[in-house]
Amino acid sequence: MTDQDISSFDPNGVGVKGTLFGLPYDEESADIIVIPVPWDVTVSYGGGTAEGPAAVLEASAQIDYAQTDIAKAWQVKIAMAQLPEVWYAKGKTLRKRAVQYIDWLERGSHPAEALGMESIRQEINENCAQLMQYVQQKCAYWRSKGKLTILLGGDHSTPLGHIRALSREHASFGILQIDAHADLRKAYEGFTYSHASVMHNVLELEEVEKLVQVGIRDFCEEELTAIHEQEGRVKTFFDQKLKQERYEGLSWQKQCEQIIAELPDKVYISFDIDGLDPKLCPHTGTPVPGGFELDEVMYLFKALVQSGREVIGCDLNEVSPGDNEWDANVGARALYRMALLMAVSQGKMDFTP
Secondary structure, X not given: OOHHHHHOOOOOOOOOOOOHHHOOOOOOOOOEEEEXXXXXXXXXXXXXXXXXXXXXXXXXXXXXXXXXXOOOHHHOOEEEOOOOHHHHHHHHHHHHHHHHHHHHHHOOOOHHHHHHHHHHHHHHHHHHHHHHHHHHHHHHHHHXXXXXXXXXXXXXXXXXXXXHHHHOOOOOEEEEEEOOEOOOOOOHHHOOOOHHHHHHHHOOOOOEEEEEEEEEOEOOHHHHHHHHHOOOOEEEEEHHHHHHHHHOOOOHHHHHHHHHHOOOOEEEEEEEHHHEOOOOOOOOOXXXXXXXXXXXXHHHHHHHHHOOOEEEEEEXXXXXXXXXXXXXXXXXXXXXXXXXXXXXXXXXXOOOO
């Protein structure tokens, strides 16, 4: 990308498809690299999140850049890395096999089929482990080039490699998780790297000082026990409790202050889009009634940055396009705002007075 390409860019013009948000940056010139991971092998309900990265890229050209609190926001230098076609194709094949296995579980796990099903489970676990290693290496590569990184899933299993890469850079940090689900099950359905087990796996990293979960409204007894056994390392703000407090007069501003107070100075943001009200993401893999407006989540993220905490990385996952662009449109806007806020946190942009 040449200086002339950037200087001639018209931020008021028609969004041109082909680059993320139609911005005039490539991998070399960008400060922030979005790493797409089109993978949804272990999802336990609805599929389609493997199509999320490509759909978000396609929809992103429709975004207008101006922000009321960040001047010349289009100058955030962000680009998407190439879609890993090999992993996308492999995931499609393995997803079909995972569906066979999950169907066997749901039919009662008939012993006559157990040997074949165990072979499928092992194959999926081995390939998921390889994917996590690929993601970790890809993130580490871009960060070694001085880039900030955002992971774009795919299902919620995909950020694990990203978080592992960051744990090699930072001795201690917290995670802010926006989600409908706690994701604290151990090897859900037998899959070590299940989307429902990502935070269980994350907590195996000693560098993760604190996990703060917000908006959780679909969970099991195993997960409640896991939260309790962490003895304060996990703080969960359940959706029901947050809503009850709001109904009784506590403002979202005050609740955000309580959430942020639980986090250390360095924070990684993991945003499962099913944390939003399902009207905003009806095709996501496991939609749950309740949740947030997008503006509420972005208010929290901005307040986090304004608190002086450093956003060291983030992810957006579980965007599934379905049969129209709505989910991807919402996802693209969430991704854009997250990139801007991380840029402010890292001193690459400023809030306007």
